[in-house]
Amino acid sequence: MTSDISAQAEIFMTPGSMLRSARLSQGLGEREVADRLNLMPDYVAILERDAYQDLRSPAFARGYVRSYGQLMGLDEARLLKAFDEHCQDLGQEKKRVETKSLQLQSTGFAVVVGLATLLLLFAGLWLWRGE
Incomplete structure (x- = not known):
């Protein structure tokens, strides 16, 4: 009976x-x-609270947990399995980020205005030197 209780308690243990x-x-x-x-200094407390999103780079959280577990002499496979299940439950699955190219300026109107300004400048200089 105590083995059943310890097995159930182990299921609810988080990596932290x-x-x-x-x-x-x-x-x-x-x-x-x-x-x-x-x-x-704060990373240990963050790892123990399972607040991986509070880390500067949460993507490295699994490695931090692994290193911490090795230092403590814990079963690495069991610890990482608990970590993966915990992150999956929280919806922290790897997500692909799509980016779009940034268009700094619209080229059509800006080019026309720029060329017209240059044309007026050259015409003004030509008339000024011609006098």
């Missing part, structure tokens, strides 16, 4: 809670883990 419980069981502080992983 797994990392936090491992860190606390080893008696390490957030700052110490951040120093060992060469992360920004």
